[in-house]
Amino acid sequence: MTSLTAHRSDEPADVPEALRTARRTIDNIDAALVHMLAERFRCTKQVGVIKADLGLPSSDPERERRQVARLRALAEEAGLDPVFAEKFLGFIVEEVIRHHEDIAATRGD
Ligand SMILES: C=C(O[C@@H]1C=C(C(=O)O)C=C[C@H]1O)C(=O)O
Structure with missing residues (x-):
């Protein structure tokens, strides 16, 4: 045992x-x-395909700004350091944007 x-x-x-x-x-x-x-990431890859098909840019800074504000508020409520929450989201989004650029490049955009 x-x-x-x-x-x-x-x-x-x-x-x-x-x-x-x-x-x-x-x-x-x-x-x-x-x-x-x-x-x-499965979901954001689908977003990457939609954006590439529609000719939209890989990143959306305005959407990111809203996400940061929301996550910082959630973090504060939850007792998590909001600076860490923002850094963690930024780390993930950076990788997502790289995926979107790869998807756009392979779809001939
Ligand atoms: C997923 C998207 O693409 C990018 C990645 C985001 C994310 O990972 O949350 C948010 C905004 C965009 O810069 C999107 O536009 O929704």
Whole structure:
């Protein structure tokens, strides 16, 4: 039983139970984040195709401005650093825009 738990959580057997439990929660949250990001990128790639077909630019700074304002407010409400929330969104959007540029280039735009 101990070895099964250790294998599942990938933790050495001597890690205290409270730490092990917290890390299990962290691992679940990280897994959820990965799945949510995968869904978001699936969706933004569809947006990239729509934009390329309509000849629209890859980035939309006005939309981004509204998203930043909304996420900063949500972060404050949730007790998350709004500066971090803005940086995190910016990191993701930068990657999305690169995808959109690639999509536009491969669709001959
Ligand atoms: C996804 C879009 O394209 C870009 C990426 C965004 C995002 O990842 O949220 C937001 C605005 C755009 O700069 C969009 O225009 O909706």
